Amino acid sequence: xxxxxxxxxxxxxxxxxxxxxxxxxxxxxxxxxxxxxxxxxxxxxxxxxxxxxxxxxxxxxxxxxxxxxxxxxxxxxxxxxxxxxxxxxxxxxxxxxxxxxxxxxxxxxxxxxxxxxxxxxxxxxxxxxxxxxxxxxxxxxxxxxxxxxxxxxxxxxxxxxxxxxxxxxxxxxxxxxxxxxxxxxxxxxxxxxxxxxxxxxxxxxxxxxxxxxxxxxxxxxxxxxxxxxxxxxxxxxxxxxxxx
Amino acid sequence: xxxxxxxxxxxxxxxxxxxxxxxxxxxxxxxxxxxxxxxxxxxxxxxxxxxxxxxxxxxxxxxxxxxxxxxxxxxxxxxxxxxxxxxxxxxxxxxxxxxxxxxxxxxxxxxxxxxxxxxxxxxxxxxxxxxxxxxxxxxxxxxxxxxxxxxxxxxxxxxxxxxxxxxxxxxxxxxxxxxxxxxxxxxxxxxxxxxxxxxxxxxxxxxxxxxxxxxxxxxxxxxxxxxxxxxxxxxxxxxxxxxxxxxxxxxxxxxxxxxxxxxxxxxxxxxxxxxxxxxxxxxxxxxxx
Ligand SMILES: Nc1ncnc2c1ncn2[C@@H]1O[C@H](COP(=O)(O)OP(=O)(O)OP(=O)(O)O)[C@@H](O)[C@H]1O
Ligand SMILES: [Mg+2]
Numbered sequence: 001x002x003x004x005x006x007x008x009x010x011x012x013x014x015x016x017x018x019x020x021x022x023x024x025x026x027x028x029x030x031x032x033x034x035x036x037x038x039x040x041x042x043x044x045x046x047x048x049x050x051x052x053x054x055x056x057x058x059x060x061x062x063x064x065x066x067x068x069x070x071x072x073x074x075x076x077x078x079x080x081x082x083x084x085x086x087x088x089x090x091x092x093x094x095x096x097x098x099x100x101x102x103x104x105x106x107x108x109x110x111x112x113x114x115x116x117x118x119x120x121x122x123x124x125x126x127x128x129x130x131x132x133x134x135x136x137x138x139x140x141x142x143x144x145x146x147x148x149x150x151x152x153x154x155x156x157x158x159x160x161x162x163x164x165x166x167x168x169x170x171x172x173x174x175x176x177x178x179x180x181x182x183x184x185x186x187x188x189x190x191x192x193x194x195x196x197x198x199x200x201x202x203x204x205x206x207x208x209x210x211x212x213x214x215x216x217x218x219x220x221x222x223x224x225x226x227x228x229x230x231x232x233x234x235x236x237x238x239x240x241x242x243x244x
Numbered sequence: 245x246x247x248x249x250x251x252x253x254x255x256x257x258x259x260x261x262x263x264x265x266x267x268x269x270x271x272x273x274x275x276x277x278x279x280x281x282x283x284x285x286x287x288x289x290x291x292x293x294x295x296x297x298x299x300x301x302x303x304x305x306x307x308x309x310x311x312x313x314x315x316x317x318x319x320x321x322x323x324x325x326x327x328x329x330x331x332x333x334x335x336x337x338x339x340x341x342x343x344x345x346x347x348x349x350x351x352x353x354x355x356x357x358x359x360x361x362x363x364x365x366x367x368x369x370x371x372x373x374x375x376x377x378x379x380x381x382x383x384x385x386x387x388x389x390x391x392x393x394x395x396x397x398x399x400x401x402x403x404x405x406x407x408x409x410x411x412x413x414x415x416x417x418x419x420x421x422x423x424x425x426x427x428x429x430x431x432x433x434x435x436x437x438x439x440x441x442x443x444x445x446x447x448x449x450x451x452x453x454x455x456x457x458x459x460x461x462x463x464x465x466x467x468x469x470x471x472x473x474x475x476x477x478x479x480x481x482x483x484x485x486x487x488x489x490x491x492x493x494x495x496x497x498x499x500x501x502x503x504x505x506x507x508x509x510x511x512x513x514x515x516x517x518x519x520x521x522x523x524x525x526x527x528x529x530x531x532x533x
Contacts, residue, residue: 120308121355125369125421126344129337135368139359217358218401 007181008190011174018174019194025091025160025170026198030153032096033103040100041107042133055104062101068162070094075166091163099156103149110145111137143213150206154199171195257320259284259425259457260305266313267300267481274300275481277314284424287451287458289468289489292478293504298461302427305459306349307340318343318425345373348423352430354410356402356417362389363398366417374421381420388416392446408439415446425457426450432464440464447471463508469493477501 008015043055062070074090085093114137122132161172171194179187208227214220258281267275274297282288290298303309304316307324313332316323323343325334356365366388367381376384389395392412402410411431418426428447432440444467451458451471462468468475469489477485477498485498496502 115355117351117353117355118357120306120351121357123308123344124306124347124349124351124418126341126373127369128341128373131372135372136357136359140357218403219358 004182004186008178008186011178011181014169015171015174015178015190018169018171019198021088021169022157022160022171022198024088025095025163025168026153026157026202028088028092029095029099029156029160032092033098033100033152033156034149036096036100037103037107038138040104041111044104044108045111059101059104062097063105067094067098067159068165070098071163071166087163087166087168090166091160091168094163095156095159099152099159103152106145106148106152107141110141110148113144114140139213140217143210143217146206146210146213150203150210153202153206157199157202158195257284258282258317259286259319260459261317261320262301262314263317264314265304265311265316267297267304267309268312273481275304278481278483280476280483282457282459284457285455286474287460287472288474288476289460289462289472290476290478291462291465291468291504291508292484296478297481298478299429302349302429302459302461305425306347306427307344318346345421346424347427348418348421348425349427349429350411350414350418350431352433354402354407354414354434356410356414358402360402361398362394362400362402362405362413365402365413366420369417370420385416385420388419389413391449392416393442406439407435408443411435411443412446415443415450419450423456425459428458428460428462430461430463432462465493465505465508477504479504 040055040059043051044059046052046055071090071094074085074094075087078085078090118136118140119132122136127136160170164170164173164176172191175187175191178190208223211220211226212223215222220226260282262278262280265275265278266273278301290301292298300309304311305318305323311325315325315327315332321343322335324340325332327333356362357368360368363382363385366385367376367378370376370381370384371378386395386398389398392415394409394412394416397405397409397413402413405413411434415431431447432443435443444464448467448471450456458471460468460472472489475487475489475492476483477492477500479500485492485496485501487497492501493505496505
């Protein structure tokens with residue numbers, strides 16, 4: 001066991017490096033995925049058949065093809081067509097397109113769930129299409145879509161492990177090398193813990209966003225209230241319980 | 245009665261004109277060549293049995309439904325379709341939006357924006373659609389909130405308000421756009437009976453203090469009688485009878501109108517209409533079965 005710790009200490013800078021790369025891939029992929037999700041989620045609701053058809057094709061294509069194969073395409077095939085991508089760029093692109101396609105369906109579904117009365121009120125107030133979406137519909141859809149987006153974000157985090165195959169030294173890659181100096185149990189056990197902690201942090205952040213989004217709709221407490229651990233009510237109850 | 249002569253276009257251009265309007269939903273024909281006009285400053289109430297097309301008429305004016313045929317003119321200008329050399333052409337979104345700005349609507353289900361406070365709901369369109377400054381819009385909104393009795397609720401969220409309060413905010417929101425035409429579709433049907441009166445009172449006040457043209461659908465016959473200067477009775481997408489409230493409620497000409505009034509407002513036991521002249525309507529307590 002001691003030798004494992006020594007090996008870990010020696011490898012720690014590289015493991016942390018891997019964690020950082022994984023975080024970059026996750027955040028970069030998520031940012032791109034969100035942009036793609038909003039654009040294609042909205043286009044997929046267009047009343048014009050051509051626009052809708054285009055959006056659907058893109059969504060179905062990137063949902064329906066494997067992430068690994070997409071990454072290979074961006075990293076190994078595109079250079080043959082004259083487009084050289086930095087491995088990180090190829091990784092982020094593949095993650096963004098793949099998870100963006102899933103998230104586009106979430107965005108589309110959430111927008112569809114906003115009651116038609118809300119749309120009608122925006123028409124009665126002569127708002128333009130862009131104003132309707134930006135100021136009324138999307139903010140309401142946003143609160144609905146966060147739980148599903150949280151799921152996808154966790155999947156995306158785990159999906160980053162796939163990009164180690166294109167010379168990116170992410171967390172999984174570093175764990176592979178650590179495993180050679182320690183043992184598989186130790187190295188991959190550590191891996192489970194680190195991925196879990198990362199996923200948990202993402203979940204906490206997304207939960208905070210959800211509390212905030214719901215509060216804006218007049219439902220539930222504000223983020224500040226939710227975060228304050230000391231609630232005056234429970235304080236009184238605890239005091240009374242202690243007395244009896 | 246508000247006068248028609250002080251409007252810039254002169255008194256003879258109707259605020260709303262239906263010209264051979266057709267509306268179909270799939271195979272269901274709701275309106276089949278409907279013609280009628282609403283003059284500036286008129287308060288017209290549409291009544292008629294369920295499914296007769298009253299809501300559809302209001303929604304067509306608000307461009308919430310597409311016309312299947314014919315034309316609607318607002319202040320003499322085509323709303324969504326125009327007749328160009330005998331050809332019926334659809335007008336673009338920009339044109340529709342310009343005309344829409346003159347029309348406000350209050351919905352049965354209020355439809356306030358839950359992602360905004362009461363104040364934000366009211367100033368949203370004046371600021372972003374009419375280009376009013378935020379300060380001016382807020383000042384105006386405070387005046388309107390005062391008018392609907394909710395001066396202390398400007399920072400509340402719609403979901404924190406009762407149904408009656410939400411509907412009053414919705415009225416303020418529609419009025420904040422300073423509409424020439426106000427459409428009211430059964431605005432009290434979703435409310436508890438005891439708060440219907442206060443909402444109708446506010447609308448009566450609006451009718452008394454402005455010259456907004458109103459097109460009203462309601463089952464509150466007393467309100468229709470108090471506010472409107474014209475009543476149109478619809479059945480099967482056609483106007484069966486029209487007249488002043490006085491003529492209409494006291495001397496209905498058509499049998500269908502009489503049947504309808506009997507069914508909707510008559511005392512279920514005595515059969516008396518509550519406003520009929522003659523002996524006061526007996527209270528139900530005094531009746532023997
Ligand atoms: N979106 C729609 N799709 C199909 N049919 C519709 C639609 N909207 C209305 N209709 C039909 O059009 C007819 C007129 O409906 P409308 O809602 O205008 O009646 P109404 O006079 O307002 O009735 P109520 O007093 O019950 O509100 C009805 O037969 C209704 O079923
Ligand atoms: Mg109706």
